[in-house]
Amino acid sequence: MNLLVPTERGLYCPVGDFHIDPSRAVPRAIVTHAHADHAVKGCGKYLAAPDCLPLLRHRLGRGIEAEGLEYGRSRRVRGVRISLHPAGHVLGSIQVRLECRGEVWVATGDYKRQPDPTCRPFEPVPCHVLLTETTFGLPIYVWPEADEELQRIESWRRRNRERGVSSLLLVYSLGKAQRLLASLAPDLGPIHVHDAIAGVNAAYREAGIELPTTAIDPPSAGSTVLTVPQAVGTRWLAAAAPYETAYVSGWMRTRRRRQQRGTGRGFVMSDHVDWPALMRTIRESGAERVGAMHGSTAEVVRFLREQGTEAFEVRTGRPQLDPATIDRAESFDESPASSNAPAHPSLGEADDAADDADDGDDRPEGV
Amino acid sequence: MRRFAALVEAIETSAGVVEAWTDWFRVAGSADAMLSIRLLVGGGKERSRRRLTAARLRRLLGTALALPEWLIERSLGESDDAAEGGALLLSAMPFPEVEAGEAAASERTEGSLHRRLERLTTRLDEPESDETDCAIAATLRETDETTRRVLLRALLGTSRPTGSMRAMLTGLGRVCGVPIDVLEDRTARDTGDDAATFERWIAPCAADDSIGRWPRVPLTMIDALPTDRDEAWSAEWNWVGLRVRLVRHRSGVRWSADDLEPLTGKLPEACEGAERLAVGTVLDGILIAGSMAAPRPRGDLERRLARRRSTAADRRAVPVTFVAIDLLHDGLEDRRRETWTERRERLEQLFATTLADAASIALSPAFRESFSKLQERHRESRRPGIDGLVLKPLEAPYDPETIRWFVLPPQPFRWTAVLRLVRQTGDVASTIEGSFSVRGVGGEFVPFAQAPLSFGSDEERTEFEALLKRTTIARFGPVRELEPEQVYELECAGFEPAPRRRSGLALRGVRVIRRCDERTVDTIDSLADLQAAWRITSIDPT
Ligand SMILES: [Zn+2]
Numbered sequence: 012m013n014l015l016v017p018t019e020r021g022l023y024c025p026v027g028d029f030h031i032d033p034s035r036a037v038p039r040a041i042v043t044h045a046h047a048d049h050a051v052k053g054c055g056k057y058l059a060a061p062d063c064l065p066l067l068r069h070r071l072g073r074g075i076e077a078e079g080l081e082y083g084r085s086r087r088v089r090g091v092r093i094s095l096h097p098a099g100h101v102l103g104s105i106q107v108r109l110e111c112r113g114e115v116w117v118a119t120g121d122y123k124r125q126p127d128p129t130c131r132p133f134e135p136v137p138c139h140v141l142l143t144e145t146t147f148g149l150p151i152y153v154w155p156e157a158d159e160e161l162q163r164i165e166s167w168r169r170r171n172r173e174r175g176v177s178s179l180l181l182v183y184s185l186g187k188a189q190r191l192l193a194s195l196a197p198d199l200g201p202i203h204v205h206d207a208i209a210g211v212n213a214a215y216r217e218a219g220i221e222l223p224t225t226a227i228d229p230p231s232a233g234s235t236v237l238t239v240p241q242a243v244g245t246r247w248l249a250a251a252a253p254y255e256t257a258y259v260s261g262w263m264r265t266r267r268r269r270q271q272r273g274t275g276r277g278f279v280m281s282d283h284v285d286w287p288a289l290m291r292t293i294r295e296s297g298a299e300r301v302g303a304m305h306g307s308t309a310e311v312v313r314f315l316r317e318q319g320t321e322a323f324e325v326r327t328g329r330p331q332l333d334p335a336t337i338d339r340a341e342s343f344d345e346s347p348a349s350s351n352a353p354a355h356p357s358l359g360e361a362d363d364a365a366d367d368a369d370d371g372d373d374r375p376e377g378v
Numbered sequence: 379m380r381r382f383a384a385l386v387e388a389i390e391t392s393a394g395v396v397e398a399w400t401d402w403f404r405v406a407g408s409a410d411a412m413l414s415i416r417l418l419v420g421g422g423k424e425r426s427r428r429r430l431t432a433a434r435l436r437r438l439l440g441t442a443l444a445l446p447e448w449l450i451e452r453s454l455g456e457s458d459d460a461a462e463g464g465a466l467l468l469s470a471m472p473f474p475e476v477e478a479g480e481a482a483a484s485e486r487t488e489g490s491l492h493r494r495l496e497r498l499t500t501r502l503d504e505p506e507s508d509e510t511d512c513a514i515a516a517t518l519r520e521t522d523e524t525t526r527r528v529l530l531r532a533l534l535g536t537s538r539p540t541g542s543m544r545a546m547l548t549g550l551g552r553v554c555g556v557p558i559d560v561l562e563d564r565t566a567r568d569t570g571d572d573a574a575t576f577e578r579w580i581a582p583c584a585a586d587d588s589i590g591r592w593p594r595v596p597l598t599m600i601d602a603l604p605t606d607r608d609e610a611w612s613a614e615w616n617w618v619g620l621r622v623r624l625v626r627h628r629s630g631v632r633w634s635a636d637d638l639e640p641l642t643g644k645l646p647e648a649c650e651g652a653e654r655l656a657v658g659t660v661l662d663g664i665l666i667a668g669s670m671a672a673p674r675p676r677g678d679l680e681r682r683l684a685r686r687r688s689t690a691a692d693r694r695a696v697p698v699t700f701v702a703i704d705l706l707h708d709g710l711e712d713r714r715r716e717t718w719t720e721r722r723e724r725l726e727q728l729f730a731t732t733l734a735d736a737a738s739i740a741l742s743p744a745f746r747e748s749f750s751k752l753q754e755r756h757r758e759s760r761r762p763g764i765d766g767l768v769l770k771p772l773e774a775p776y777d778p779e780t781i782r783w784f785v786l787p788p789q790p791f792r793w794t795a796v797l798r799l800v801r802q803t804g805d806v807a808s809t810i811e812g813s814f815s816v817r818g819v820g821g822e823f824v825p826f827a828q829a830p831l832s833f834g835s836d837e838e839r840t841e842f843e844a845l846l847k848r849t850t851i852a853r854f855g856p857v858r859e860l861e862p863e864q865v866y867e868l869e870c871a872g873f874e875p876a877p878r879r880r881s882g883l884a885l886r887g888v889r890v891i892r893r894c895d896e897r898t899v900d901t902i903d904s905l906a907d908l909q910a911a912w913r914i915t916s917i918d919p920t
Contacts, residue, residue, distance in 0.1 A: 151467050231884050265463070267458040
């Protein structure tokens with residue numbers, strides 16, 4: 012029995028008649044988290060973790076019909092028992108557990124197994140069939156300890172500050188930005204955030220996550236700025252000059268990828284699972300069959316089969332992108348959908364940041 | 379080994395390279411120091427020999443990680459450098475178990491660089507086997523990814539000695555105390571690759587080479603002036619600049635600073651006068667931009683020093699002055715054991731005679747006054763180029779173990795401004811931040827400072843929130859724009875020019891003192907008044 016099948020519109024549950032993370036509008040959607048490539052506008056009903064709801068509304072608009080299902084509670088939909096379990100990816104990110112006639116399927120969504128002060132830690136869920144993300148499914152992707160990498164970021168900030176140089180950390184507006192904000196030392200001066208991030212911060216706070224306050228002033232020399240990559244070059248950031256930039260992403264692991272981003276500096280901090288944790292998760296799930304989604308699906312499937320595990324690639328309607336482009340897609344779709352309120356980005360003088368940001372950055376990714 | 383990794387990263391990102399060399403040389407043994415120089419800067423006689431092929435590396439990784447070779451190859455393809463790829467892949471291998479009788483894991487990870495390389499080359503000379511592969515991988519796995527990458531490059535024969543020789547020598551000079559020109563000379567002539575060569579490089583110089591070396595004297599911060607010792611103090615302005623020592627060397631004038639690349643060649647105007655000093659003379663002082671009478675911002679000094687050699691145009695654009703604050707050697711006579719009073723007397727004599735008409739060398743004025751008079755000076759010590767007062771005990775020798783020079787920071791700056799914007803974050807127990815404006819030239823409001831508002835009690839807070847509601851003109855998410863009504867008194871610890879801001883200033887340590895209900899918005903400070911009162915001369919607020 013196939014509890015979940017890949018379709019043009021994403022993962023579909025034929026028994027329960029709903030989609031998980033559909034890529035196009037569908038009547039009923041379970042959304043694993045609020046990243047742009049997992050939550051789309053226009054669905055009839057949304058089901059998500061309660062702490063995902065403020066983010067969903069921030070991204071998709073206040074008017075959506077969205078319902079929260081407590082972690083670990085189950086609900087029956089046409090003979091399928093559904094429950095949601097923490098995935099540790101970003102605030103409100105979940106794995107979806109489906110049970111029908113004694114068979115259990117788990118779709119992990121995006122997840123990580125490193126600690127993150129802004130969301131619940133991943134919980135292993137035993138199952139018969141595991142659909143796991145494999146964005147970084149190669150053994151070269153092994154994350155350094157989060158604390159270790161944080162220390163490198165801090166010493167970079169400290170040295171920049173001593174020289175009167177601003178530190179620009181280029182991050183996803185949802186997830187990475189808040190994880191960093193909650194972790195950076197407060198004694199290295201105020202932290203400025205781009206408005207796309209400030210909007211998400213507000214949603215995090217609404218969901219009860221404490222985040223340090225950020226500076227209202229436009230950044231000036233020696234500041235720390237958390238920003239989305241597309242804001243680089245805008246007037247808002249010009250005020251921070253001189254500055255150094257660094258991406259914070261799992262892709263920063265190799266020099267080649269760092270150079271693709273046009274930055275020699277990069278910090279390896281990912282909200283996705285790395286190779287050792289992926290193998291551990293598969294082991295801990297006890298799954299008889301494993302489906303691989305996103306990124307290195309072919310490699311993971313081949314490897315698992317050679318190890319004697321039944322494995323298959325899960326290809327949904329989502330366009331198959333170069334992994335680095337997926338990374339961009341998440342970070343570049345930043346404009347909140349509910350734009351009833353006037354877009355007044357920040358106090359002070361640089362009111363043009365949001366406008367500039369919308370111009371986007373269509374530079375092709377380096378080769 | 380962490381310091382070695384930090385050094386490699388510093389070189390790769392061109393950030394803090396000299397400091398990184400210094401830190402590394404402090405802990406590295408001679409053999410490690412030499413190996414690191416050859417791997418990262420190059421030189422030496424021995425050509426690096428390839429001991430490991432890319433194919434062998436793939437086989438070795440496959441065996442040690444128990445992964446199929448196609449997956450190793452695919453993973454290595456993520457990187458454009460086999461050494462980097464191999465180093466990263468090895469992190470997927472569990473940390474090797476410590477066998478009984480072996481050294482502790484921490485000791486092994488910190489173990490020396492050259493021994494590790496030796497162990498690896500010995501193993502690579504053995505016939506290929508699973509056991510050898512695993513042992514090689516384990517030796518690499520014990521160290522960090524960066525060190526692993528450097529070691530793999532050495533083995534693959536793809537070392538990239540891209541580090542700057544100059545930065546390395548500067549770092550080395552700081553640790554061993556040998557002047558950098560001496561080091562330059564020695565490293566160019568003596569080109570061995572072993573520990574003994576390194577030790578010859580860093581051997582102490584002949585007597586007259588060592589004049590430039592002495593311990594650093596800290597300026598200690600205290601909050602209060604010890605009032606019971608009125609007469610025992612001499613006071614000087616705390617000049618904003620760079621602490622340097624002037625050394626009249628046999629071959630000319632040298633400058634030594636703790637935190638900088640050598641200044642030699644950068645300060646020709648100050649050298650002119652100093653050349654008249656007796657050989658061996660050492661003055662302690664502060665290098666400032668401009669002159670004592672017309673000091674300029676510290677940023678100007680940094681820009682000037684950033685130039686490799688200063689041209690006549692640089693000297694015209696930013697003149698510098700060496701402000702002498704102490705005398706350590708008077709010719710070949712060491713005066714550091716004498717009291718401050720004695721040293722100061724001799725210093726004044728020098729400036730009355732030898733240095734009388736030295737244009738770019740000045741003597742910092744010293745005040746021997748009563749406590750109340752010093753308090754008055756302290757109030758004056760908040761102006762451009764001066765950041766408080768330094769107090770020196772009259773009897774103190776120049777001895778880094780015992781000397782205590784107290785810096786009294788200046789009084790904070792205060793002003794009144796109107797609250798124009800607030801941002802409220804969170805719902806309950808939220809913080810409220812305010813943006814405060816002063817009057818611009820045309821009477822408009824100019825954003826001047828940002829600071830959190832705090833409340834003594836819940837009542838105060840409730841009252842303030844009511845006031846907020848009443849005076850809100852517009853809301854932008856968590857930000858409210860207010861009627862310009864509420865006047866506040868604020869203070870800051872200091873400021874820097876910030877030409878990109880409308881006020882032209884970036885303030886440090888801003889704090890709200892109180893709300894001034896008795897004052898109206900017409901009475902707030904204007905930017906022009908503040909600039910006059912704070913003697914801000916170096917900014918252009920337009
Ligand atoms: Zn995601």
